[in-house]
Amino acid sequence: MTATAARQQSVVWAAQRLRADLLSLMPVDVFRKVGRINVAVPTPQVLQTPSMWADGQPMTIGEWLSTSQMDLDAHGNAFGVIRQVDGLGKPALIDLVKIDTVSCTVRDNRIVSYRIGGEKTDPRFVWHERQFTIPGFPLGLSPIAHAALSIAGSAGAQKFATDWFASGAMPSAHLRNVDQAIPDPTKALMIKQHFLESTTAGEPFVSGKDWEYKPLTAKAAESGFIEQMQYTDAALTRFFGVPGDMVDVQTSTGSVTYANITQRNMQLLVMNMGGAVKRREDAISTRILPSARFAKLNRSAVLAMDPATRAELFKIQIESRQIAPSEARELEDRVPFTEEQYAEFDRLFGSRTSNPSNTPPVGQS
Structure with missing residues (x-):
C-alpha cells in the first residue's frame, strides 16, 4: 500500500478536488470591528502571496488555500514552515511542506516539538492546521479516518477502530525514544x-x-477500511461532506433538482463547506492577524446566481434602500451611469424625480 491508496476510488479524489477548488476561489478579506460594523481594512501581503515557488514566482493565496486544503482532507492536517515574521511577530511567509516529512513529539496531549525533514523545529515556527479532531489527541484526522473511529454500529466496526493500524509485511508505526x-x-x-x-x-x-x-500505514488502513466495509461512492461522498450529484455520483432518489443555481450553491457552502471555511478563517485570524482584526473568506465570490435571480436580488436591495444603484453596478463590474445615460432614461421612462407639489400625503390617494 502507498500513501495514495485511499484515492484509488475516484470519488475520493473528486470530493477532495471540489473542496480545494472552492476554497481557492474565495478571496481573503480582512476587517476590524468599529462599534457593531465590520470595516474592511487592507489585506496584508501574506494573505495575498503567502509563499514563493522561486524568486519572482509568488504562490498566490488561492494556490496556498487549495494545496493546504488537499492535505487537510487527505490527512486531517496541513503543515508549513514560517520563514519570515512581521514587526508584530506574526507570520509573513509560510512555506507548505509535505506531510510525509513531518512528525510530532507529544507530551500530556500537547505537541511540544515538530520534526520536519528530520530537523527538530520549534512549534512557534510551524504552521499547523487540523480538522476532525478528537478529545485528547492534538492531531487531526482525515474524513475517512474520522468515520472509521466514529462509526460504531456493529462489533466489526468497533474492532476495526482498535486494530486500525494493523498491517502485515511492515510495522504499523515507529515508537522512538x-x-x-x-x-x-x-x-x-x-x-x-x-x-x-x-x-x-x-x-x-x-x-x-x-x-x-509516527504512524506508517494510516493511509493504507484507510484504503483497507473502504475496501473492507465495501462503501459505495454515495457513502464516500458523505464522509467528505460533498453532495453526490456534484461529483457525478448517482443518488438513491435519482437526479437532484434545484429551483436555481443559487439555492444549490448556498446548500453546498453553508451545509457542506461551512465548517471547513470557518475553521480556516479562525486559523488565519488567530495566527496571522493582530487581535483587533479578523479574516473572512469571501463566500460570495463562488455564490453564483443565474442572471434573472441576480437581477431580482439587486432590484429588491435597491428598492429597500439596502444598496444604491451605483453599488449594484460596481458589483456587476460596470462603471457608474453618465449624465447622458441618465438623460436617456428620462426620455424613455420619465423624469427621475417627481414634482413634490403633486405628491399626495401619505395615506391619501
Missing part, C-alpha cells in the same frame, strides 16, 4: 508490550520520557 537510545533489548521489548497493551485497550500510553509516534 526522543531523548536517548534504549540499549537493552529486553527493556525495549517491555516498553513495546506496554505500549501495545495500552493502545489496544484504548487507554493512554504513559512513559517517563518523551516519545515520538
Whole structure:
C-alpha cells in the first residue's frame, strides 16, 4: 500500500478536488470591528502571496488555500514552515511542506516539538492546521479516518477502530525514544508490550520520557477500511461532506433538482463547506492577524446566481434602500451611469424625480 491508496476510488479524489477548488476561489478579506460594523481594512501581503515557488514566482493565496486544503482532507492536517515574521511577530511567509516529512513529539496531549525533514523545529515556527479532531489527541484526522473511529454500529466496526493500524509485511508505526537510545533489548521489548497493551485497550500510553509516534500505514488502513466495509461512492461522498450529484455520483432518489443555481450553491457552502471555511478563517485570524482584526473568506465570490435571480436580488436591495444603484453596478463590474445615460432614461421612462407639489400625503390617494 502507498500513501495514495485511499484515492484509488475516484470519488475520493473528486470530493477532495471540489473542496480545494472552492476554497481557492474565495478571496481573503480582512476587517476590524468599529462599534457593531465590520470595516474592511487592507489585506496584508501574506494573505495575498503567502509563499514563493522561486524568486519572482509568488504562490498566490488561492494556490496556498487549495494545496493546504488537499492535505487537510487527505490527512486531517496541513503543515508549513514560517520563514519570515512581521514587526508584530506574526507570520509573513509560510512555506507548505509535505506531510510525509513531518512528525510530532507529544507530551500530556500537547505537541511540544515538530520534526520536519528530520530537523527538530520549534512549534512557534510551524504552521499547523487540523480538522476532525478528537478529545485528547492534538492531531487531526482525515474524513475517512474520522468515520472509521466514529462509526460504531456493529462489533466489526468497533474492532476495526482498535486494530486500525494493523498491517502485515511492515510495522504499523515507529515508537522512538526522543531523548536517548534504549540499549537493552529486553527493556525495549517491555516498553513495546506496554505500549501495545495500552493502545489496544484504548487507554493512554504513559512513559517517563518523551516519545515520538509516527504512524506508517494510516493511509493504507484507510484504503483497507473502504475496501473492507465495501462503501459505495454515495457513502464516500458523505464522509467528505460533498453532495453526490456534484461529483457525478448517482443518488438513491435519482437526479437532484434545484429551483436555481443559487439555492444549490448556498446548500453546498453553508451545509457542506461551512465548517471547513470557518475553521480556516479562525486559523488565519488567530495566527496571522493582530487581535483587533479578523479574516473572512469571501463566500460570495463562488455564490453564483443565474442572471434573472441576480437581477431580482439587486432590484429588491435597491428598492429597500439596502444598496444604491451605483453599488449594484460596481458589483456587476460596470462603471457608474453618465449624465447622458441618465438623460436617456428620462426620455424613455420619465423624469427621475417627481414634482413634490403633486405628491399626495401619505395615506391619501
